[in-house]
Amino acid sequence: MSRSSYLKPDTVALHSGYVPESDHGSRAVPVYQTTSYVFESVSDGSSLFNVEQGGHIYSRITNPTVAVLEQRIAALEGGSGAICTASGMSALFTVFITLCSAGDHMISATQIYGSTATLLKHTIKRLGIDCTFIPINDEKALREAIQPNTKMVFCESIGNPGLEIANVPGISTIAHENGIPLVVDATFATPSLCRPIDHGADIVVHSVTKWMGGHGIAIGGAIVDGGQFDWQQSGRFPELTEPYAPFHGIRFWEEFGPSALAMKMRAESMRDVGAAMSPHNAFLILQGIETLNLRMKQHVGNARALLEWLQQQEAVTWTNYPDMESNPSHELAASLFPDGAGSMLCFGVVGGRAGGAAFIDSLQLASNLANVGDARTLVLHPASTTHSRLTVADMQAAGISEDMIRVSVGIEDIADIKSDFKRGFNAAQRVAEAG
Amino acid sequence: MYLDVRGNKTYAATGGKDFDPALPTVMFVHGSGLDHRSWALQTRWFAYNGYSVLAPDLPGHSLSAGKALQSIEDMGAWLADFIRASGAERVHAVGHSQGFLDVLELASQAPGLLKSITGVGTAGAIPVNPALIDAARNSAGDAAEMLLMWGFGPDAQYGISAVPGMQPIAIGRQIMASNPLYEDLVACANYANGGEAAKSIDLPSQMILARKDRLTPLKAGMAFAEALGARVTVIDRYGHMLPIEAPRQTLEKLRELIGSLENGG
Numbered sequence: 152m153s154r155s156s157y158l159k160p161d162t163v164a165l166h167s168g169y170v171p172e173s174d175h176g177s178r179a180v181p182v183y184q185t186t187s188y189v190f191e192s193v194s195d196g197s198s199l200f201n202v203e204q205g206g207h208i209y210s211r212i213t214n215p216t217v218a219v220l221e222q223r224i225a226a227l228e229g230g231s232g233a234i235c236t237a238s239g240m241s242a243l244f245t246v247f248i249t250l251c252s253a254g255d256h257m258i259s260a261t262q263i264y265g266s267t268a269t270l271l272k273h274t275i276k277r278l279g280i281d282c283t284f285i286p287i288n289d290e291k292a293l294r295e296a297i298q299p300n301t302k303m304v305f306c307e308s309i310g311n312p313g314l315e316i317a318n319v320p321g322i323s324t325i326a327h328e329n330g331i332p333l334v335v336d337a338t339f340a341t342p343s344l345c346r347p348i349d350h351g352a353d354i355v356v357h358s359v360t361k362w363m364g365g366h367g368i369a370i371g372g373a374i375v376d377g378g379q380f381d382w383q384q385s386g387r388f389p390e391l392t393e394p395y396a397p398f399h400g401i402r403f404w405e406e407f408g409p410s411a412l413a414m415k416m417r418a419e420s421m422r423d424v425g426a427a428m429s430p431h432n433a434f435l436i437l438q439g440i441e442t443l444n445l446r447m448k449q450h451v452g453n454a455r456a457l458l459e460w461l462q463q464q465e466a467v468t469w470t471n472y473p474d475m476e477s478n479p480s481h482e483l484a485a486s487l488f489p490d491g492a493g494s495m496l497c498f499g500v501v502g503g504r505a506g507g508a509a510f511i512d513s514l515q516l517a518s519n520l521a522n523v524g525d526a527r528t529l530v531l532h533p534a535s536t537t538h539s540r541l542t543v544a545d546m547q548a549a550g551i552s553e554d555m556i557r558v559s560v561g562i563e564d565i566a567d568i569k570s571d572f573k574r575g576f577n578a579a580q581r582v583a584e585a586g
Numbered sequence: 587m588y589l590d591v592r593g594n595k596t597y598a599a600t601g602g603k604d605f606d607p608a609l610p611t612v613m614f615v616h617g618s619g620l621d622h623r624s625w626a627l628q629t630r631w632f633a634y635n636g637y638s639v640l641a642p643d644l645p646g647h648s649l650s651a652g653k654a655l656q657s658i659e660d661m662g663a664w665l666a667d668f669i670r671a672s673g674a675e676r677v678h679a680v681g682h683s684q685g686f687l688d689v690l691e692l693a694s695q696a697p698g699l700l701k702s703i704t705g706v707g708t709a710g711a712i713p714v715n716p717a718l719i720d721a722a723r724n725s726a727g728d729a730a731e732m733l734l735m736w737g738f739g740p741d742a743q744y745g746i747s748a749v750p751g752m753q754p755i756a757i758g759r760q761i762m763a764s765n766p767l768y769e770d771l772v773a774c775a776n777y778a779n780g781g782e783a784a785k786s787i788d789l790p791s792q793m794i795l796a797r798k799d800r801l802t803p804l805k806a807g808m809a810f811a812e813a814l815g816a817r818v819t820v821i822d823r824y825g826h827m828l829p830i831e832a833p834r835q836t837l838e839k840l841r842e843l844i845g846s847l848e849n850g851g
Contacts, residue, residue, distance in 0.1 A: 155756035156745055157735050167745030201602075203630040204834060205749035213750040221751035231760060232752040378760045401602055405649070406630075408623050409760035410752050417751065 239358025313550025662691020
């Protein structure tokens with residue numbers, strides 16, 4: 152059971168946020184492809200602008216189709232509310248600038264997605280926000296990194312691409328002892344496998360482009376407000392507890408309590424930054440979410456079967472999957488992800504960098520591209536693509552080696568995936584033997 | 587704003603504007619385990635349309651200090667102290683669920699402080715299942731789950747929200763689980779003076795009731811409205827949590843009664 156609904160997760164994925172509308176009885180969620188909404192009167196418009204009532208004004212801020220997706224994701228994660236954005240990166244940016252202002256500080260795990268690392272190291276820094284990077288799960292480093300102006304701790308529940316598992320309960324305990332919220336990017340797991348809010352996270356972020364959609368046809372992001380963090384008691388967030396001038400001095404915490412952060416993000420970031428999700432993309436993501444649990448079962452089953460097979464292949468030099476028994480994170484993964492730690496796995500092939508390239512270039516079924524979480528199997532060489540902007544040292548710190556092949560295991564028949572990979576290993580072997 | 591009531595720091599939402607006792611004042615009283623945020627979608631409208639608003643957190647609830655009050659009678663007396671502390675002379679009192687029982691007692695004990703009373707999703711008595719009280723004794727969170735499961739109507743159970751993107755069940759759970767729900771439920775269960783209070787009340791009154799209310803069934807609310815001589819509105823398809831589930835309809839009915847009284851109607 153989620154904290155937001157008494158329906159079971161499979162039912163939430165199909166129904167939450169929408170009941171057939173009264174005008175036409177549409178069973179499917181309609182696409183409200185509109186920029187704006189007619190006010191019943193001047194006074195009605197005025198009260199919407201002044202947050203005197205809920206409703207829609209302009210699709211940059213809210214849209215009925217997007218709202219269905221938001222409410223469904225909030226229910227799946229067990230949050231008090233959600234905001235959908237144009238992409239996962241804009242979701243992260245929205246969280247960062249809502250919690251942090253110039254002169255503030257945040258702490259991030261080193262083992263994160265390359266573009267997120269770039270955002271934190273360079274873009275956010277230009278806005279006067281500093282970020283200290285620490286090894287994930289290093290509690291001593293976390294305690295030492297906390298400063299009086301620290302506004303958040305950030306990690307990925309499963310690191311991209313190194314697949315490190317964040318000890319969300321442990322990290323959140325230390326963060327909360329210091330009045331700091333924990334923000335978790337849970338893209339690789341989805342709420343089907345782990346709900347970080349249940350383990351102490353305060354805010355959950357997704358690139359819904361990935362497994363949540365699953366079809367690889369729409370870009371989108373989501374932010375879930377867990378609603379449990381006491382912004383007043385923390386004392387670090389006057390933006391949420393003191394008067395906010397653009398809305399007649401509204402005090403978000405006093406007025407909205409458990410949904411204060413989501414309301415602030417809506418009122419400020421969606422209005423000012425405008426990284427809104429399109430209603431059509433929300434509709435497409437909803438089609439994927441309807442089958443989320445079914446797909447994740449197949450993703451995880453295939454990932455485990457492929458891992459076992461890879462470990463028997465002569466051309467494979469090493470493998471990594473979070474809950475494989477030889478992995479140091481096995482127990483933590485089993486605890487936080489009892490139904491499987493996602494469908495990403497990594498391995499190295501013989502022949503080093505050239506062998507890896509030969510492997511990828513010879514595949515026919517799996518696609519070589521910069522995405523994960525598609526229903527189809529995807530492969531990538533991170534060192535030459537997603538993490539190419541990082542130095543070698545930074546790559547090593549992020550858990551990436553030059554020979555690493557990242558696999559997003561799809562839901563095809565596992566026999567066909569193995570057959571395709573066998574073709575790739577033959578190519579890598581030829582490179583290794585020639586070299 | 588914060589007031590001193592009986593020596594305790596007491597929070598009252600004012601709808602986003604400074605409280606002005608010279609303006610007609612509407613006081614909103616929350617239900618068991620809840621707080622002023624139940625009225626988020628009514629208070630701001632009144633505050634920005636010519637009224638002053640007071641939406642207190644009862645003692646020991648959310649932003650108010652002090653121990654939870656033990657009886658509805660004492661809650662009614664406390665509301666009288668609260669109104670006096672605010673500087674308001676007479677208020678329109680609106681109560682949701684248990685909050686309306688508090689208002690009934692206030693009307694019975696200090697009618698001179700009131701201009702009208704409105705009950706939302708309520709009745710003249712609110713019997714409480716002993717199993718729920720037992721649950722609340724052990725865990726406010728567990729009891730909150732039961733109340734929210736029964737309290738919200740079918741749309742909210744399917745994740746429908748009047749505020750785009752929000753999940754009212756999670757919000758309610760968070761608030762209820764940290765408030766003195768057990769004391770509130772015991773006070774409700776023990777309250778038997780609603781009928782007598784109704785006989786003594788000579789104020790404009792209305793009841794806004796929900797057809798799908800499973801905590802204070804419509805039949806009980808209708809019967810009490812008749813005893814009180816109150817005007818009645820029944821809102822279809824929603825459950826007990828009317829101020830949150832059907833905020834527009836609730837606000838519309840409040841505006842009708844209070845507006846007509848303030849405009850000489």
